[in-house]
Amino acid sequence: MNACSVRLQIFLQLQAVNKELCSKFESCLGASPSRIEILHYLLQHEEVTQSALQGEVNIDAAAVTRHLKQLEAAGTIVRYKKANDQRATWVKLEEEAKRHIQQSFHEKSQFVDETLAGFSDAELEQFLQMLSKVSENVSRVTKKQLGGENHEPNV
Structure with a gap:
């Protein structure tokens, strides 16, 4: 195989692996990569302002707001204002959702370990x-x- 053909094969293989990984990973966690990023950040932080969350994740602000509204409607998160600061909207995970996400991340960790087995x-x-x-x-x-x-x- 010549160098051009090898490069093309590597590129095609990367695309195929990425597609399969994303599909399996999303089904393992039951959420999109963007939503997983939001949930992971919330899991690491007890509570956070919505604006701080938007600044920390690699997702545009409008998409973060959409995800948070959907997560709130599903009972996964709570958005609220604090008595001493009515300007900021705070976000935190519901306790049951936190346990579920921790279990999902454990499953994700197993998936990663199995995917990289043998190296x-x-x-x-x-x-x-x-x-x-x-x-x-x-x-x-x-x-x-x-x-x-x-x-x-x-x-």
Whole structure:
């Protein structure tokens, strides 16, 4: 196989693995990646203002608000104002939801362990470095494209 063909095969394999991982991971946790990010942040923090949450997660503010409204309607979170500060809206997980999420994250951890089974610590370190390099390259290419530069792919 020539270098161009190998690069294409790697790219296609990354796409296929990503699609399958996302599907399995979401079914394992029963939520989208954005919602998982919100829930994980709330699990780590007892209570937080909605504006602070919006600043901490990598999701636009309008989407965070939509997720929070849906989570509130489902009884997963509570949004409230404090007596001493009526300007800020505070968010926290309901206790039952917290237990459920902790169990889901335990299942997620098992899923990750099983997915990466058979790799040595050294292989995992090398794999992480390689994925980081791919991520940096994707960011660089994306920035170039957003900057209006034409760039011919090396495929």
